[in-house]
Amino acid sequence: MKTTVAVVNSQGADFSLEEIDLADPLADEVLVRIVATGLCHTDIHLKGFLPGEMFPNVFGHEGAGVVEAVGEGVQGIEVGDHVVLSFRSCRECENCKNDLVGYCDSSLLLNYMGMRMDGTTTYSRDGAPVFGNFFGQSSLSQHAIAYADNCVVVDKSVDLTKVAPYGCGFQTGAGTVLNVLKPTPSDSLVVFGCGAVGLTALAAAQHLGLGTLIAVDPLAGRREAAATYGATGVDPTAEADVVAKVKELTGGGASYSIDTTAISAVVKQAQQSLKVRGTLVALGLGPEEYAIDAIDLLQTGKIIRSSIEGDSDPQEMVPRLIALNAAGEFDVDGLIATYPFSEINTAVADVLAGKVVKPVLVW
Ligand SMILES: NC(=O)c1ccc[n+]([C@@H]2O[C@H](COP(=O)([O-])OP(=O)(O)OC[C@H]3O[C@@H](n4cnc5c(N)ncnc54)[C@H](O)[C@@H]3O)[C@@H](O)[C@H]2O)c1
Ligand SMILES: [Zn+2]
Ligand SMILES: [Zn+2]
Numbered sequence: 001m002k003t004t005v006a007v008v009n010s011q012g013a014d015f016s017l018e019e020i021d022l023a024d025p026l027a028d029e030v031l032v033r034i035v036a037t038g039l040c041h042t043d044i045h046l047k048g049f050l051p052g053e054m055f056p057n058v059f060g061h062e063g064a065g066v067v068e069a070v071g072e073g074v075q076g077i078e079v080g081d082h083v084v085l086s087f088r089s090c091r092e093c094e095n096c097k098n099d100l101v102g103y104c105d106s107s108l109l110l111n112y113m114g115m116r117m118d119g120t121t122t123y124s125r126d127g128a129p130v131f132g133n134f135f136g137q138s139s140l141s142q143h144a145i146a147y148a149d150n151c152v153v154v155d156k157s158v159d160l161t162k163v164a165p166y167g168c169g170f171q172t173g174a175g176t177v178l179n180v181l182k183p184t185p186s187d188s189l190v191v192f193g194c195g196a197v198g199l200t201a202l203a204a205a206q207h208l209g210l211g212t213l214i215a216v217d218p219l220a221g222r223r224e225a226a227a228t229y230g231a232t233g234v235d236p237t238a239e240a241d242v243v244a245k246v247k248e249l250t251g252g253g254a255s256y257s258i259d260t261t262a263i264s265a266v267v268k269q270a271q272q273s274l275k276v277r278g279t280l281v282a283l284g285l286g287p288e289e290y291a292i293d294a295i296d297l298l299q300t301g302k303i304i305r306s307s308i309e310g311d312s313d314p315q316e317m318v319p320r321l322i323a324l325n326a327a328g329e330f331d332v333d334g335l336i337a338t339y340p341f342s343e344i345n346t347a348v349a350d351v352l353a354g355k356v357v358k359p360v361l362v363w
Contacts, residue, residue: 005123006140006344006361007130009056012048015140015344020125022143026116027073030146032083036338037139038062038165039347039359041195045285054114057131058123061087062167062360063139064160067151074148082160083151086167086314087111088136091149099316101149102308111135135168140344142363152318162333163322165196165358168309170332171317173200173260175310176281177208179317181256188212188250191231192270193260194222195351196358197283200332201258202229207329214249216242216269219354225335236266246273254278262286268293271304279303336360 003022006015025031043059050057063085070077077083088110089101096104104110114131115121122145123130123138132138136150154163173196183189189205191198194217205213206229215226216234223233232249239245247253253275259267262284268291270280282290283306292304310317324330337356339347340363347359 001143003141003143004341005058005142006060006341007056007058008047011050011052011055013055015348017342017344018125020123020130022141022145023120023122023124025069025071025145027071028147029071030067030074030077030083030148030151031069032063032065032085032139032144032146032151033068034063034065034139034142034144034363036064036161036164036360036362038167038169039344039351039361040165040169042168042285043140044348044352054131056125057114057134058138058141059134060138060140060144061085061135062165062169063137063144063146064164064167065139065144068143077148077151077153081153082156082158083146084154084160084163084167084314084318085137085139085144085146086135086150086152086171086318087309088147088150099313100311101313102311107308140361150314152314154319154322158322161338161360161362162336163318164360165336166318166321167314169196169358170200171312171314171321172283172307172310173197174204174321174330175312175317176258176283176307177201177204177310179311180281180307181279183208183210183256185209185211187255188214189256189258190214190216190246190250190254190270190273191226191258191260192216192266193284194219194226195260196335197260198258199225199229199335199357202226202231203330203332206230207324212250212254214246214254216246221354222357225357228334242269243272250275256281258283260284264289264291267291271302272296274300274302276300277302279305282306338362
């Protein structure tokens with residue numbers, strides 16, 4: 001079939017709306033008519049980072065839509081179902097069986113290779129392959145092919161525009177708090193970088209009743225958004241010593257810190273801002289190396305770790321967050337700004353300038 005996609009034709013190019021070919025779903029595939037797709041920083045980073053031979057490429061990994069066809073081998077998903085799309089996992093390896101699907105043995109192949117496991121691409125143009133299958137969806141498109149493992153069926157009453165980002169950015173922030181750190185109300189949390197990931201971490205921390213929340217971000221709008229979750233803002237461009245400020249606000253250092261900036265010097269601040277035996281989760285994607293304060297690390301028994309998608313299993317986390325949101329406990333609707341797909345490049349510019357937190361493209 002023909003479908004319209006926001007394709008990136010070469011490394012670093014703008015998105016271009018074009019009508020190209022989408023293959024029929026294979027036995028294990030699901031055809032989804034996309035209603036809305038969130039834009040994650042990872043889409044923007046990788047369209048400028050993947051090697052030139054991986055273009056043209058269709059990105060997009062926060063899709064939500066309506067199932068139009070299912071392959072004969074797919075169980076549990078029916079035509080007409082409303083689905084939130086997330087990342088893929090094999091559901092059979094040891095980590096998958098232990099509910100750690102983000103660390104699936106086949107994660108790289110299933111999510112990042114730009115093609116199906118059999119080497120074919122779902123998209124093509126004039127008979128030539130177009131890379132896709134990004135997170136098993138490539139949903140910056142009017143129609144996308146997904147899989148039973150990354151389609152989360154949601155109630156038809158759920159607004160797909162609001163929940164599209166639950167498939168990556170929102171579950172990463174929330175999952176880092178709910179699954180990885182599991183803080184108690186007496187703990188403190190400092191978040192460096194308050195975009196979609198950082199703010200949803202704060203929203204989850206507010207839900208758990210944490211008394212001390214701190215939001216470090218140079219953008220006033222982001223700190224204001226963080227304040228709605230009860231976080232005290234710190235402007236790193238105005239504060240001479242960010243680490244000293246966090247220690248002052250937490251009475252000696254935070255129990256937990258999260259970095260979403262992927263800036264080496266900031267990751268080091270996030271480590272230094274912790275109290276003894278505190279834990280830093282570095283979530284950002286970007287540099288090959290981070291700076292670590294080795295003496296501080298050795299003297300304090302701190303833990304520095306990362307997390308894929310907040311250790312979430314989307315089949316569990318997406319419904320959990322939808323239920324929390326409906327109960328008024330995970331109030332993230334205000335982080336979303338919708339754009340028609342025709343304005344996707346404006347959406348990129350706006351999120352990079354900090355004008356909006358989570359752009360969601362709608363058809
Ligand atoms: N680990 C995962 O599974 C996972 C999942 C989703 C996204 N990510 C990554 O998480 C990161 C955040 O994604 P996002 O969509 O929230 O991005 P974003 O760009 O919206 O947020 C980053 C924030 O960092 C702030 N910042 C910049 N310099 C700073 C400084 N010196 N101190 C403090 N804050 C500063 C920016 O103003 C911005 O608000 C990206 O690197 C993305 O690729 C990782
Ligand atoms: Zn993402
Ligand atoms: Zn697996």
